[in-house]
Amino acid sequence: MTTKTTTHTKEVSTSNVPISAQALTQFCDDYLQANAFKDYSPNGLQVDGGRPITHIVTGVTACEALIDAAIESGAEAIMVHHGYFWRGEDDTITGMKGRRIRKLMQHGISLIAYHLPLDAHPIIGNNAILAKALCLNITGALYPHETHPVGNIATCTPQSADDLKATIQKALQRTPLHIPSYADNKPRLIERVGICTGGAQDMIEQAAIMNCDAYISGEISERTTHSARELSVDYFACGHHATERGGINALGELVSKHFGLPVTFIDIDNPA
Structure with missing residues (x-):
C-alpha cells in the first residue's frame, strides 16, 4: 500500500549555517511557552539525532511514513504535533515505537514535538x-x-x-x-x-x-x-x-524565517 504524501518547502534565503537540536528546541520552547503546560507527553526534544541541522521536515504525526520521507529528503530533524512517549503507554521501546525510534537514531534525525502548546x-x-x-x-x-x-x-x-x-x-x-x-x-x-x-x-x-x-x-x-x-x-x-495541519506548518515557517533554513511540510494522508 502506497501512502499518499504532499510536500511543501518554504522558500527562504538560506544562511547555510547549521544549528543544533538544542538551539532549535530552545527557540520553539520559548516561543510556544512550552513550560507553561501540563501535557500528556513531553514537549520539545524527544529524540536527539546528534547531527547539526541544515534541513527540517514538519508533519502532524511522527509516523514511520513521515520518518521515511525525512530520510529520503536528507533532513536532520523532524518537527511534529504528535510525537512519542504518551502518558499511559508502554515504556519499552519495542514494536512499532521501537522501529520508528531505531530509524531516527540510525539516520541521525532529531525528533521535536509540541502538543498542547501548539494547540x-x-x-x-x-x-x-x-x-x-x-x-x-x-x-x-x-x-x-x-x-x-x-x-x-x-x-x-x-x-x-x-x-x-x-x-x-x-x-x-x-x-x-x-x-x-x-x-x-x-x-x-x-x-x-x-x-x-x-x-x-x-x-x-x-x-x-x-x-x-x-x-x-x-x-x-x-x-x-x-x-x-x-x-x-x-x-x-x-x-x-485535518484540523491540526495548520499549527505545525506555521511553526515550520516561523523556524525557517528565524534560522534561514529550508523547512519542508510533508502531509501524510490520514482520513481520521
Missing part, C-alpha cells in the same frame, strides 16, 4: 489557524479559568449550518460530519462557535455552558451525537488530522 498558541496555534481559515474571530477561552486556553470561543457573521459546513469543506478540503441540533425543530443561525482541534469532542458540553450555537472539533464519538442534540449545539467533526 493553544494565539498566533500559530491549531485553533488560531483554523479559526482564521473559517473566518471566525476568537474572542476568548472555552474554559475561562485557563491562562493558555486549549479551546476557544469565536464569533462569526450570522450564518446557517450549511454555510459553515461549506466553509469548512473549502478550507480543509474534506466534508465535515455535521450533527444538527434544531431548537423547536427549526434551523437557527450560527454566530457563536466553540472550537478545539483534534480529539476534543467531549468539550461540547463546555461549549453549551458557554452558550455556543455550534462546536467544531476533529473527532466524533457515538455519544457526541446525543450530546449535540440534547445540548442544542450544532456539532462539526472536521477530522483530527
